[in-house]
Amino acid sequence: MTTNIVESINSVLRFARMLPVVHLIDEITNLLVCWFRQRGELAMKSHSTLCPDLGEIKLRKRLDAASRMNVVKINEVEYNVLDGDLNGLVHLQNRSCTCRKFDLEQLPCKHAIAVCRHLKLNPYSFASSYYTRATWAAAYAESIYPVPPEATWVIPENLKKVKILPPLCKVMPGRRKTQRIPSKGEKSRQKKCSRCGVKGHYRST
Structure with missing residues (x-):
């Protein structure tokens, strides 16, 4: 069983997930700009027929x-x-x-x-x-530009009147989870006991 691309992106953005939405989008944009630039340069420097x-x-x-x-x-x-x-x-x-x-x-x-x-x-x-190699280079040929400042945005009048409300969701009590739940068949990482070094229990239990 392999982890899909969503979990890979989730791991890369594990620190940026706690930021506000606008800053999170900026972080994702900067990450994609860096990836496209690095992979595009690698594709252009490669002289092999295949990737x-x-x-x-x-x-x-x-x-x-x-x-x-x-x-x-x-x-x-x-x-x-x-x-x-x-x-x-x-x-x-x-x-x-x-x-x-x-x-x-x-x-x-x-x-x-x-x-x-x-x-x-x-x-x-x-x-x-x-x-x-040509397909590899074409995948990263496009450029990703950052979002300009909000003061320079040109917004139509009909969109200015639209109010976007947050989704209706029930916030559960307690501390929010920061780690994903392992899927069925995936090995979960159990911590070892600090006293005997055996997995499956803790020092207090």
Whole structure:
């Protein structure tokens, strides 16, 4: 089980969550500006065909593994790759393999790379466009601008008359929670007893 992107953002903004709404939005805007600038510069400096952290590293590892495989041609589009451990039936036209990695990741598996070497084809051409450096750079090509001062805002007259009320919610008594509740199947971090060092109880209990 993995934590979704909402929990990741929640962890980054764990200190800014206590700020007023306007300052929280400014903090989120500044964070996105920093992320877009850093990732955009990394994409422009990269000279690899695929994204270095995802496609390029995986494909290079599979290139080494594919060099020790034998390819048997079945017909014009299907090839049986003898892996020695788990053979793969590759269909180049459909970009699929019986190991399912080519189908799910849309990145050539080691069996498909062995077929590409056998046919003297470029395995990079069979990778999805989502893994390319151009797509990575295009994702961070836009600019995010800060919100100008309120005195410079141009607000139509019909919107000035609209009153936005806060949502109706019941504030529960007690101290507000600052940590999320672990989902089912996720390991909860239990604190150790300060006396014996064993989880599951405390010094007072």
